[in-house]
C-alpha cells in the first residue's frame with residue numbers, strides 16, 4: 001500500500017512569523033531544569049500577584065458553582081454594573097454599564113480592540129510582552145517609539161511625534177501602560193494632559209492599559225489619561241493584579257460614551273461572540289462581589305497594595321545602594337535595572353545583550369529575570385525586568401505568613417528583614433554580581 005499523503009498543516013504567514021524562538025524560552029527552560037534538579041533559583045522573572053483569594057470572593061464562587069448557562073457576550077449585566085460603579089469610584093469618573101465589556105482577562109480585550117480598530121499600533125519602548133505579538137498575529141503594523149536609557153526609557157513627545165509621522169496607516173492607536181510593566185513607572189498628570197492634547201489633535205485612539213491602577217505606591221497617585229481624553233480613550237482593567245486573580249480570567253474594557261465608541265463596543269461583542277462567547281459563568285457571578293465595594297474587600301485591596309509597595313521599594317532601595325541604576329517604581333511590582341554603565345565589564349564576561357545578561361545571571365548567580373528584549377527593547381540595551389511579586393510568596397502558606405506578619409503590626413523594615421529570606425538572599429547575590437563587575 002502506498003504511504004498516505006502527508007497532510008499539510010500549513011500555518012499562516014502571521015503565525016509562522018510568531019513561532020520564532022522567544023528570548024524568554026531559554027530562561028524558562030533553564031529555570032524549570034534547575035528546579036527539577038533541586039537547585040535554588042531566585043525567581044524575579046515571574047510577575048504574578050500571589051496573595052490569597054479573599055474569603056468573601058471564595059464564598060461567592062462556591063455559591064455560584066451551579067451557574068451553568070451561557071451568558072451575554074459583553075458580560076453578565078449585573079457584573080458590568082458592579083464594574084462600572086467600581087471604576088467610576090476609583091477613577092472619579094462616570095461610567096455606565098453600556099461602556100463596559102467583561103472578557104476572559106484584559107489581554108483578550110486588548111487583542112479584540114487591536115482586531116477591531118483599523119489603526120497602526122504605536123508602541124512605546126519598552127512595553128509589555130504581548131502587545132506587539134498580538135499585532136503581529138493580526139498583521140497590524142507596529143511602530144515602536146524609540147527611547148533612551150539616559151531618561152530611563154521615558155515616553156518622549158518628540159519621539160512619539162516622529163513615530164506617528166513614520167506610520168503609514170490612515171489611523172493610529174497608541175497603547176500606553178501606567179503603572180508600567182516592565183518599569184513600574186507611572187505617567188504623571190502633566191504629561192498625560194500634554195499627551196491627551198496631542199492625541200486629540202492627531203485623532204489618535206489611546207488604549208490605556210491600567211491593569212495595575214489599584215497597585216500604586218504612596219508617593220505616586222494613579223491618574224488615567226481618560227480624565228483628559230475621555231472621548232478617545234479605551235481603558236483596560238480587571239481583577240488579575242489587585243486581587244491576585246490572574247487565573248480567574250476577569251478583564252474589563254471601558255470604551256468612551258459616544259456613538260463611534262458604541263460601534264467599537266459592538267465590534268468587541270462580535271469578536272467575543274465568535275471566539276470566547278463569554279467569560280466563565282461562576283467566575284463572573286463571583287466577580288460581582290469583587291467589584292461590589294465591600295469595605296472588607298476594599299481594605300484587602302489596600303493591604304495587598306501596601307505589601308507590594310513595601311516589597312518592591314525595599315528591593316529598589318537595596319539594589320540602588322549596591323550601585324544598580326534603577327528609576328524608583330511608582331506602582332505595581334516591577335523595576336528595570338539598567339546596566340549600560342557596566343557595559344565594558346560585562347563585555348569582558350562575554351555579555352553584550354540583555355538576553356546574554358539574563359542568561360549569565362541565571363547560570364552564575366541563580367537569579368532569574370527577564371531580558372529587556374522580551375519587552376521590545378533593543379538587544380544592546382542592558383536592562384532587565386525584575387518582578388518582586390514571587391520571592392518569599394512561592395506558596396499560599398508563605399503568602400499567608402507574610403500577610404499575618406504584616407497584620408501583626410511589624411514595621412516595614414522588620415517585615416523585610418525577618419520574613420523575606422529568599423528576597424534577602426537574592427539581594428546578596430546581586431551585591432556579589434555588582435562587586436564582581438567592579
Ligand SMILES: Cc1ncc(COP(=O)(O)O)c(C=O)c1O
Nearest residue numbers: 105106107128181211238240251
Ligand atoms: C501590562 C499588562 N497588561 C495586561 C496583562 C494581562 O492581564 P489579564 O490577566 O487581565 O489578561 C498583564 C499581565 O501580566 C500585564 O502585565
